[in-house]
């Protein structure tokens with residue numbers, strides 16, 4: 088059976104990255120996906136915006152929707168303080184072991200818990216099953232038409248507090264119009280737009296930061 092693109096990305100990281108060195112894992116994925124096979128990692132350019140917002144948030148508990156190969160989980164977890172933790176939700180069973188392996192090569196396995204399933208099924212369990220109180224930072228990078236309904240779920244399950252920071256990928260392309268409608272012109276959110284480019288491409292894309300005001 089032919090290997091998948093995601094398996095080939097893992098092979099490249101396993102062969103080329105320095106064990107325990109998160110930066111080298113990120114560099115290896117970015118190199119592979121810009122030179123060999125495009126893949127939907129947040130990438131190096133939008134990754135710098137993600138870094139900036141994670142540093143600003145300095146989260147104790149962070150959530151990511153859409154793990155894929157674990158690139159943004161490594162990007163986020165490498166910036167977390169010792170007591171902090173990242174929960175990352177992925178429903179594609181093929182990607183979960185690949186992401187786990189990539190996160191382990193980066194030496195960040197203690198900082199990241201991958202939860203397998205759909206965000207809409209796992210968000211309601213975060214407090215009861217995963218002992219989460221509130222979320223300090225959320226990175227949205229899953230189905231674009233799930234950003235808005237899952238943000239509403241986060242609100243309804245009391246997972247956001249005054250100052251919780253949401254950061255959404257792909258506001259430009261593929262786009263998440265319902266999410267923008269929900270957070271912009273909404274007295275409960277303070278929004279900031281970050282124009283950028285689609286990972287590894289010249290096409291325009293953007294990220295949106297939405298701070299929950301309570």
Ligand SMILES: Nc1ncc2ncn(CCCCCNC(=O)c3cc(-c4ccc(F)cc4)cc(O)c3O)c2n1
Pocket residue numbers: 127128129152153154155176177178179204205206207228229230231233256257260261285286
């Ligand atoms: N509900 C739920 N719960 C949990 C889950 N875990 C995974 N999923 C499903 C996630 C499926 C992948 C999501 N990501 C994208 O579709 C995406 C696409 C592009 C892109 C594509 C083609 C182009 F030509 C240009 C750009 C670029 C990006 O940066 C993207 O992030 C879940 N869903």
Ligand SMILES: [Mg+2]
Pocket residue numbers: 127128129228256257
């Ligand atoms: Mg994305």
